[in-house]
Amino acid sequence: MEDWKAKLGAAFNVQVPSDEKIKQAQQEQESKPTGDALAQQGKDVVNVLLDKKGRHGKQATLITELHCGDEALKELAAALKKHCGTGGSARGGEILIQGDRRQQVLDYLKQQGFKARII
Numbered sequence: 001m002e003d004w005k006a007k008l009g010a011a012f013n014v015q016v017p018s019d020e021k022i023k024q025a026q027q028e029q030e031s032k033p034t035g036d037a038l039a040q041q042g043k044d045v046v047n048v049l050l051d052k053k054g055r056h057g058k059q060a061t062l063i064t065e066l067h068c069g070d071e072a073l074k075e076l077a078a079a080l081k082k083h084c085g086t087g088g089s090a091r092g093g094e095i096l097i098q099g100d101r102r103q104q105v106l107d108y109l110k111q112q113g114f115k116a117r118i119i
Contacts, residue, residue, distance in 0.1 A: 047064045080097055080105060
């Protein structure tokens with residue numbers, strides 16, 4: 001009996017990798033570091049800005065241009081919230097800190113090795 005992968009490869013005229021090659025590729029991919037906040041330190045510029053739109057006049061500090069995974073983003077957000085002593089959230093590649101905390105956030109990010117600027 002022929003393997004279903006071989007039949008599928010023959011149907012589309014492509015070469016199907018063996019299970020060993022697939023496992024090796026998966027292990028290589030897992031060993032590569034994903035986008036991490038620590039890996040971004042000192043490379044790209046992180047923007048810190050004040051936002052009031054859609055918040056009924058309340059202010060929020062947004063940290064944008066962070067290229068990292070959700071886990072690293074949440075860890076950085078937790079550290080920022082603790083440093084500022086306020087609430088916030090992290091989603092969609094952005095961190096939101098409640099209130100106008102631009103200078104505190106900028107100081108903390110620079111202390112951690114990020115290139116940051118206030119917009």
